[in-house]
Amino acid sequence: MDASKMKKVAVVGTVGVPACYGGFESLVHNLIDYQSNNIQYQIFCSSKKYEKKLSHYKNAELIYLPVNANGVSSIIYDILCLIICLIKKPDITLILGVSGCLFLPVYKLFSKSKIIVNIDGLEWRRNKWRKFAKKFLKKSEQVSVNMADVVISDNRAIANYVENEYKKKSEVIAYGGDHAVNLSAPINESIKEEGYFLGLCRIEPENNIEMILNAFTNTSEVIKFMGNWDNSVYGRKLKAQYSSYSNIILLDPNYNITELYKLRKNCLAYIHGHSAGGTNPSLVEAMHFTIPVFAFDCDFNRYTTNELAHYFGNSEQLRALTEKLSSGDLACRAIDLKRYAEDMYHWEHIAAMYEALY
Structure with missing residues (x-):
């Protein structure tokens, strides 16, 4: 297809592909597997997790940053990804999780990209976070919902929360699970x-x-x-x-x-x-x-x-x-x-x- 007609979609917020970590990584892996011919993915990856750094995975371009994508460093990682997006100028910026979303007001000021945020599972409620971290994540969630052109909730209960808390409707899209049973190698059951x-x-x-x-x-x-x-x-x-x-x-x-x-x-x-x-x-x-x-x-x-x-x-x-x-x-x-x-x-x-x- 003519490159000028391709939609460029930058994906921010995962360790990267091929998937080797968790749910968001599996999501991106499968978005690439089932992508349409008019979609060109640009996937940000943490070089800390990949010994072999591929330039492309299937039809997706891989962009590496020398920062861990999880924990507290995910804030820096996501913000750096968004800064690079200002240079790359994708048509769509798909953000998975809210860690770096306090940067969105700045990003939106300088970018014409459509912003889609999957807010994940109310991360600020998790017991593993201390009081300050919970407040930071809650504020990040608020900014992400208010600044996003489209909000994705992965569960109807999350969508209900978003509507009640922020008076904004979200798209409910969960995850696939069929990859767990679709194996290429036979098993002696x-x-x-x-x-x-x-x-x-x-x-x-x-x-x-x-x-x-x-x-x-x-x-x-x-x-x-x-x-x-x-x-x-x-x-x-x-x-x-x-x-x-x-x-x-x-x-x-x-x-x-x-x-x-x-x-x-x-x-x-x-x-x-x-x-x-x-x-x-x-x-x-x-x-x-x-x-x-x-x-x-x-x-x-x-x-x-x-x-x-x-x-x-x-x-x-x-x-x-x-x-x-x-x-x-x-x-x-x-x-x-x-x-x-x-x-x-x-x-x-x-x-x-x-x-x-x-």
Whole structure:
């Protein structure tokens, strides 16, 4: 296609592609995979995370900055990305997260680019942040919503919050999960491990990990829980507290999609403890596996699962769910959950929704 007719879309706020980190990275990876012929992506990447620095990934241009894209340094990273955008002059600036959005008034003053912001999951509410950080993130969120031409919420509960808090409507676009089951290499599914429950998340307080693990301290039922246990004082504390239980198996992070497929495919049920953050990619992925999902009872999870999961609010309620697993109702709802995921959470559909905003 004639380059003059291409829409240039700069993507700010991720570690980069190929995806090796989290939800936003997987989103960008799939936006590229399903992009239309008239779209040219420019993806900002942290050189701190890539030994091999590709100039392009598929049809996307990669631009590297020598700054970490996560934590406090994400503020500097995102602002530097926006400064480079002033030089690159993209038609659309897609910002994922609000870390650097206090710079948007300056950016908008000097740029004619259409600004689209995915505000993520109300980051300022997370317990890991101290008081000043929470105030900073809340202010960044406010500026991002007010300055954006389009706001994206990844969950209906987030959209309701944006409308109530800022009197502004947002576009609800979640994430795909079909990549978790669409594998290029065949797997011998006849080999089944002994039954176990599965948890998978970043080790943070609002993910209710302690509540989940407590449900398995007085039972022979096995849980495998994967997370970044060694990345924080909180994670190391939980690891020391629960690693002595023979039925509680704490796994280190593994981003190999084939290994994750095996873990999910063979588990009795997936346990999801997130209480913040909108639509969580790991939950959406699990919904594609025809397994029961036990989710912490909050609006985010009920909207994501369309009320088709089973919900718990404490360790006792979760334990009761594990004991009811042999019930036919759980299997039936797992099938309904998969059908809903196939309708709502597939990447080709998600990519088309993003491109409709460009």
